[in-house]
Amino acid sequence: MISEGSTLPDHEFTFITPEGKVTRSSRDLFGGKRIVLFAVPGAFTPTCSNAHLPGYVVKADEFAACGVDGLCCLSVNDAFVMRAWQREQNAEAITMLADGDGxxxxxxGLGKETGAFGGLRAQRFALIADDGVVTRLRVEAPGQFEVSDAESLLALL
Known part of the structure; x- marks a missing residue:
């Protein structure tokens, strides 16, 4: 499992934009920047839609004031679902990272298998990365939402 001091792995993410599908590398997204990345088990799910993502939307300006260059939300969903969820949640300030195949x-090392309920999903977690290196990592215990919320990450900055 990734840990504090680890470098985020290379990956290509797909985004849906008005111009169509666009890909960006993790190096482009995280390199030379201070980023907060939080992961949810699934777009449009109750805790993710009612608390996790909205907390970061509401606190986006506070993160920026603390020197964070960007907020990223990761989920094992496709880029179309992530874009629809972004619109539905009024989350334009958040970069939505679709990890369609997990x-x-x-x-x-932060995936979890949910079987017939949804297959491979992300564990709920949040991290702070400086120039692609994880400086803080908070992983939730199964079924919990206590350490990866926006308030908890703001307290680490």
């Missing part, structure tokens, strides 16, 4: 969370 490859990125697997590289991080």
């Amino acid at each position: 490859c990125f969370v697997t590289k991080l």
Whole structure:
């Protein structure tokens, strides 16, 4: 599992934009920047939609004031779902990272198998990365939402 001091792995993310599908590398997204990356088990799910993502949307300006260059939300969903969820949540300030096949969370060692409920998903976690190096990492215990919320990450800055 990735840990504090680890470098985020190389990966290509796909985004849906008005111009169509666009890919960006993890190096481009995280290199030379201070980023907060938080992961949710699934877009449009109750805790993710009612608390996790909205907390970061509401606190986006506070993160920027603390020197954070960007907020990224990761989920094992496709880019179309992530874009729809972004719109539905009024989360334009958040970069939505679609990990459609779970490859990125697997590289991080933070995937979880949910069987017929949804297959491979991300564990709920949040991290702070400076120039692609993890400086803080908080992974939730199964079924919990206590250490990866926006307030908890702001307290680490």
